[in-house]
């Protein structure tokens with residue numbers, strides 16, 4: 022297997038993990054709306070995944086850049102920029118005192134990221150197959 | 158002139174050759190609504206200041222005789238709970254059309270007024286509640302099937318009436334259920350049975366976290382606080398000797414005190430590890446107030462002396478709070494912080510970030526937002542362990558109320574602010590001592606949750622006040638004070654088919670005598686299909702209060718400019734909606750409101766001009782944050798006073814033709830003089846005036862006041878010898894002339910009344926017409942109807958509003 026194939030294999034795995042993370046986030050927000058979880062526990066749970074999610078995505082984007090996969094990099098750049106500005110504005114963590122006000126917005130964001138990771142998943146899968154075929 | 162064009166187009170549409178006919182036609186339709194609803198044209202002149210009128214609206218729109226028991230106390234009085242509209246439309250469309258924000262202001266716990274009936278306490282075999290929505294039985298349920306079943310007034314499920322409603326098993330006699338307090342009173346308190354307890358009721362726990370750093374010693378705060386706490390120990394609620402107390406002091410280190418009753422003298426334990434504050438001997442730090450009374454007294458007596466020569470400028474409030482929380486979190490309770498400077502050591506250190514060049518600019522809001530999330534996060538960890546934090550802040554310069562209030566805000570506490578406190582000044586020490594003693598002695602509820610239920614079709618969308626929102630509609634209040642009020646915003650999600658809309662607030666709490674109780678407040682509102690009823694039943698004070706709270710919220714989540722714009726736009730929207738649906742085009746040149754909303758524009762102008770929201774570079778950010786914190790917890794009547802101060806002429810109160818005549822009533826109370834419009838035109842060089850903004854009192858003295866008046870009030874021969882600024886009047890003596898006596902009594906009465914509403918003892922400032930200009934400017938900033946800085950006068954403001962209304966056409 023060549024380098025590109027390995028890279029996109031990693032991309033497939035990473036986007037699958039991120040995808041599941043988003044599903045988990047959405048389930049947690051729904052639980053909050055139904056009172057199955059209180060806002061403090063929710064924020065404690067979700068906040069520990071915020072940085073791993075961002076770091077995972079940033080690492081993948083960096084690899085794509087280093088590999089010179091321009092299209093894949095451009096696809097990911099906006100989300101990376103969005104994450105960076107969130108951290109810069111200190112708005113990346115979920116706040117238990119604001120969570121009921123921001124939950125619908127957060128949930129929408131998670132759905133959009135979910136769609137994005139799903140799309141990425143299939144794109145990387147396609148690129149991986151193309152790379153493997155080229156390898157043969 | 159859109160009105161004019163519309164009139165023309167109407168004429169041409171009608172195709173009538175006689176234009177005059179349609180003109181008269183519109184005249185006719187003009188007369189009709191006027192007779193029905195009494196429009197008030199605001200441009201016709203100043204309005205009489207009378208906020209009380211609106212409070213009787215509820216009885217008019219929904220007579221209490223419509224309740225099950227027909228008792229006059231069936232509906233919530235506005236002091237407990239008031240709605241912005243007293244007639245609820247059947248659909249959200251009508252509500253949207255009226256533009257009036259729909260919301261409630263609730264003060265579930267308050268100190269009763271002299272002569273007011275006690276809240277009935279119900280200790281029944283069973284707390285009767287709806288099976289489905291858990292509503293408590295109340296005066297607005299309906300009995301059906303010969304009274305065997307009751308229909309819930311919130312979800313309309315039918316429930317069984319328990320037999321003890323009609324039969325007393327002890328006396329073996331029939332009883333009249335319509336005499337039961339839960340059916341005759343809108344505000345009742347149930348004694349909660351065992352199943353309402355997750356653990357044994359919490360005792361009262363008070364932990365004092367006292368700053369003993371250099372500034373605190375120098376200002377005399379430590380000595381004043383120790384003395385006040387010492388003298389209030391006996392009045393702290395201490396039923397069955399269950400109350401526990403702890404004292405922690407801090408400078409750059411924490412000092413704990415072993416108050417164990419087996420010791421002769423309290424022992425000090427110093428802790429200097431900020432990273433991991435561990436707790437030495439927790440059982441001896443938090444002790445029974447009764448058992449360790451002598452140790453506590455001895456410590457408080459010695460505290461000022463112990464730190465008298467402390468020169469440590471360090472201030473580790475963050476570490477102190479963390480340790481305090483750890484110490485009391487197994488039980489829950491109150492942390493009372495007394496702090497004289499900005500935290501500068503360990504976690505939660507704060508920067509001195511006040512920058513006057515930012516004031517009045519679009520960067521100002523950054524100073525109103527917290528600079529660190531530490532205090533808010535700390536509050537979030539306090540809430541589940543039922544710990545509440547109250548902040549007494551005494552800074553010389555910058556206290557960063559915006560950041561530190563976070564502790565109080567999310568734990569149902571409050572922030573008390575003593576700017577430039579100096580215990581040597583008698584007024585300062587009296588204010589602080591009075592407030593702290595009142596704070597310690599007042600009734601309190603512990604480990605509480607507050608839930609508001611509403612009739613089907615009504616949804617609560619936002620809550621305002623000091624609490625932590627634990628689920629979509631459950632407010633967690635580690636303690637309920639008699640001060641704090643809460644506001645709720647509502648929406649209609651479906652068409653209302655019932656004749657009433659009811660709101661039931663239930664506060665499950667532990668009373669300070671260790672009993673688990675549920676305070677229930679039920680408010681019933683009339684339902685209407687007509688938008689006219691929505692307008693004429695609207696409560697201007699409640700609307701202004703809700704706008705104030707939303708404004709604070711807007712400032713904290715967005716920007717202060719947005720908050721100001723939102724207030725002004727809302728006012729224009731409401732008046733525009735009224736113009737559109739209720740007036741005819743012939744009235745285009747006027748600015749009309751229903752009589753009950755005629756002071757709303759003035760209240761909104763007051764809101765835009767007050768310290769919290771005024772667009773100016775002259776208000777320090779601490780003062781703004783303090784006023785915002787106050788507005789966020791104030792009940793409606795206090796908000797009305799803060800945004801539209803009460804203004805009285807004092808020199809005429811003893812005149813023969815004075816209205817009302819100054820004579821004490823049966824309860825020994827003086828009537829308040831007639832309120833004046835807040836305009837400098839009312840000032841008189843020969844007069845003395847009192848202005849009360851809820852937090853401060855101002856005594857304005859004209860430059861030509863007759864010597865007799867000066868003597869009566871100030872004990873001085875002439876005006877120029879009257880001392881200006883923060884002051885107190887000399888105590889009444891046998892020689893005090895009647896006018897001096899009445900004025901002193903009035904001020905004392907205002908202060909006593911205020912302490913009943915809030916833990917707030919207003920300072921008195923004497924302002925002389927020919928005295929200190931900055932003091933005068935400060936006083937004049939309260940005269941809402943005048944021009945002030947770049948803010949318009951009331952007539953100018955009304956003109957702005959009228960221009961803003963041009964886009965709305967009359968119906």
Ligand SMILES: [Zn+2]
Nearest residue numbers: 287290309312
């Ligand atoms: Zn029900």
